[in-house]
Amino acid sequence: MADYQVPLKDMNFLLFDVFKNDQLWPLLPKLADHVDKDTSTSILQECAKIAEKVIAPLSRQGDEVGVTFSDGIVTTAPGYKAAFNTYAEGGWPSLGGDTNYGGMGMPKVITSLHEEMLCSADISFSLYPGLTAGAALSLAKHANEELKQRYLTRLYAGEWSASMCLTESHAGTDLGMIRTKAVPQDDGSYNVTGNKIFITAGEHDLTENIVHLVLAKLPDAPAGPKGISLFLVPKLLVNEDETLGDANHVSCGSIEHKMGIHASATCVLNFDGAKGYLVGELNKGLVCMFTMMNFERIGVGIQGLGAGVRSYQNALEYAKGRGQSRSLSGVKSPKKAADSIMVHGDVRRMLLNMKALNEGSRALSLFIAMQLDIATFGEGKIQQKAEKLTALMTPLAKAFFTDLGFESTVTGQQVFGGHGYIREWGQEQLVRDARIAQIYEGTNGIQAMDLLARKVAGSSGQLMSCFIDEVKCYISETNADDMIEFINPLAEAIDDLAHLTEQVLIKSEENIEQLGTSANDYLHVFGYTAMAFVWAKMAEVSLENQSEDEVFHQSKIHTARYYFSRLLPRRHSLISTASAKPDKLFNIQDDWF
Ligand SMILES: Cc1cc2nc3c(=O)[nH]c(=O)nc-3n(C[C@H](O)[C@H](O)[C@H](O)COP(=O)(O)OP(=O)(O)OC[C@H]3O[C@@H](n4cnc5c(N)ncnc54)[C@H](O)[C@@H]3O)c2cc1C
Numbered sequence: 001m002a003d004y005q006v007p008l009k010d011m012n013f014l015l016f017d018v019f020k021n022d023q024l025w026p027l028l029p030k031l032a033d034h035v036d037k038d039t040s041t042s043i044l045q046e047c048a049k050i051a052e053k054v055i056a057p058l059s060r061q062g063d064e065v066g067v068t069f070s071d072g073i074v075t076t077a078p079g080y081k082a083a084f085n086t087y088a089e090g091g092w093p094s095l096g097g098d099t100n101y102g103g104m105g106m107p108k109v110i111t112s113l114h115e116e117m118l119c120s121a122d123i124s125f126s127l128y129p130g131l132t133a134g135a136a137l138s139l140a141k142h143a144n145e146e147l148k149q150r151y152l153t154r155l156y157a158g159e160w161s162a163s164m165c166l167t168e169s170h171a172g173t174d175l176g177m178i179r180t181k182a183v184p185q186d187d188g189s190y191n192v193t194g195n196k197i198f199i200t201a202g203e204h205d206l207t208e209n210i211v212h213l214v215l216a217k218l219p220d221a222p223a224g225p226k227g228i229s230l231f232l233v234p235k236l237l238v239n240e241d242e243t244l245g246d247a248n249h250v251s252c253g254s255i256e257h258k259m260g261i262h263a264s265a266t267c268v269l270n271f272d273g274a275k276g277y278l279v280g281e282l283n284k285g286l287v288c289m290f291t292m293m294n295f296e297r298i299g300v301g302i303q304g305l306g307a308g309v310r311s312y313q314n315a316l317e318y319a320k321g322r323g324q325s326r327s328l329s330g331v332k333s334p335k336k337a338a339d340s341i342m343v344h345g346d347v348r349r350m351l352l353n354m355k356a357l358n359e360g361s362r363a364l365s366l367f368i369a370m371q372l373d374i375a376t377f378g379e380g381k382i383q384q385k386a387e388k389l390t391a392l393m394t395p396l397a398k399a400f401f402t403d404l405g406f407e408s409t410v411t412g413q414q415v416f417g418g419h420g421y422i423r424e425w426g427q428e429q430l431v432r433d434a435r436i437a438q439i440y441e442g443t444n445g446i447q448a449m450d451l452l453a454r455k456v457a458g459s460s461g462q463l464m465s466c467f468i469d470e471v472k473c474y475i476s477e478t479n480a481d482d483m484i485e486f487i488n489p490l491a492e493a494i495d496d497l498a499h500l501t502e503q504v505l506i507k508s509e510e511n512i513e514q515l516g517t518s519a520n521d522y523l524h525v526f527g528y529t530a531m532a533f534v535w536a537k538m539a540e541v542s543l544e545n546q547s548e549d550e551v552f553h554q555s556k557i558h559t560a561r562y563y564f565s566r567l568l569p570r571r572h573s574l575i576s577t578a579s580a581k582p583d584k585l586f587n588i589q590d591d592w593f
Pocket of ligand 1: 164165166167171172173174197198199200201258266436439440441442443444445446449
């Protein structure tokens with residue numbers, strides 16, 4: 001596989017030239033004193049070094065050796081422990097953490113670029129710190145002071161890691177059915193008993209302790225999702241003097257053998273009267289877990305992007321060196337037996353699809369991360385608007401980027417021809433590793449329903465209007481002649497999205513099944529339109545600065561043109577399927593399948 005090279009120039013272009021975060025941060029009081037352009041630039045440079053030099057080289061061996069399980073003990077792949085120690089010593093687990101407990105308090109725009117680097121380097125590795133960061137966020141927001149002092153500080157220090165325990169064998173999407181029980185004890189703790197499956201980083205040898213966040217129900221809890229509470233269950237109990245004490249009653253029953261991410265430990269965890277501590281209020285566990293899940297969902301979206309970027313870099317290097325056939329328009333390399341496959345229109349299509357979708361996903365992910373920063377650190381009206389945009393766009397980030405990321409890994413594989421199907425070039429590993437991101441953390445089908453049923457229909461279209469207004473405002477303010485080629489199709493796409501939203505909502509009042517049958521295609525129409533918005537913004541900045549760094553800006557402008565002419569039109573067929581009535585899916589009786 002080609003050596004991973006962090007696209008730092010593009011990251012800085014987006015952060016400062018396109019989205020002007022250096023002008024935003026001073027306006028957000030809780031961020032202003034500890035983040036600026038120089039600090040964030042050097043953080044990203046240092047992070048790039050660890051991703052390229054320490055983590056990326058582990059990926060192949062991690063896939064081949066994987067995680068091993070013996071007598072309840074899980075051992076990670078060779079090199080993982082040393083790399084994790086280097087990562088922890090560098091202070092990276094604290095990057096986005098609460099400054100009151102030892103965190104660095106960096107905004108989401110910085111942590112999401114850090115996540116992209118880790119995911120491009122090795123998705124399996126990225127999951128250990130990724131789960132920890134999500135759990136820490138949930139504890140910072142919902143745990144009491146004692147739990148925060150004891151656990152949060154050690155998670156930020158990288159001494160301990162965390163897992164997220166929701167799924168049971170009979171309850172995946174429908175968490176209201178979970179059976180894990182938590183029985184109150186006299187000392188204020190709870191005895192947690194039940195079996196969780198598919199728990200990422202549930203057991204491993206990277207850290208001395210693991211903090212499990214577990215969903216469970218009290219014996220007298222209300223039925224369904226309203227009876228779920230959240231508990232912190234440590235692998236090793238912690239003594240009053242903060243030293244590690246006895247093992248808690250939680251054990252790893254087995255690990256899963258799976259299609260990809262072989263170096264990530266996916267565990268069956270058995271809780272047998274394990275001591276647990278309540279996080280947040282009783283029966284409000286899903287609210288607390290959603291703090292973590294919303295964070296994780298953007299992070300999982302970025303896994304798709306990370307895999308897509310690696311696939312593109314790999315395929316581009318291969319395409320430049322691979323000679324097959326001659327160009328249709330005449331020989332390009334007469335001294336060679338064949339032209340490079342870069343001369344073929346179909347190969348250029350594949351490379352440009354990946355390039356445009358990756359750069360568009362990175363830009364859109366930063367736009368969403370910025371909304372999360374404003375929602376978290378801002379005040380007043382801009383904060384309220386950012387909250388709405390974050391709620392609307394979180395399911396989009398998870399599902400759209402992972403669908404596109406998987407597409408890019410398969411497209412990259414196709415560039416290699418047969419060599420993409422064999423192990424040697426690493427391309428088939430990317431396909432296997434990227435696939436899970438469409439499934440876990442709430443399947444993409446569930447994300448689409450979250451978007452259309454909960455967010456769009458649930459707000460009678462108001463959340464979507466907030467996004468549409470934002471884009472219309474940009475369109476009305478963008479008058480330069482050289483932007484017409486982008487602004488006109490963007491205006492058409494945003495009008496179509498508004499019309500589709502209205503139509504789907506009207507039809508869903510006649511037949512509620514409309515929401516379920518339209519959701520996936522609707523999400524993708526939204527995604528391609530939102531991506532056109534950020535591609536227009538990138539093109540605008542590159543048109544203004546094209547004399548400065550010609551290769552970079554010409555590449556941006558031409559990729560923007562490619563996006564508008566070859567990828568944005570995908571929305572047309574999606575609009576027709578999203579607006580079709582549900583009868584074709586429901587008039588077929590179950591026994592006709
Ligand atoms: C490698 C791996 C790692 C994982 N890591 C974790 C972890 O760390 N912690 C954890 O708790 N879990 C984890 N999971 C579990 C994962 O989140 C679930 O597998 C996922 O949420 C789907 O649940 P399920 O497998 O039970 O599928 P089901 O819920 O049975 O869904 C089956 C199908 O039905 C569809 N479906 C279900 N309900 C609806 C609905 N209402 N509307 C429309 N479609 C619907 C789904 O989209 C899916 O296509 C992991 C899973 C894997 C494979």
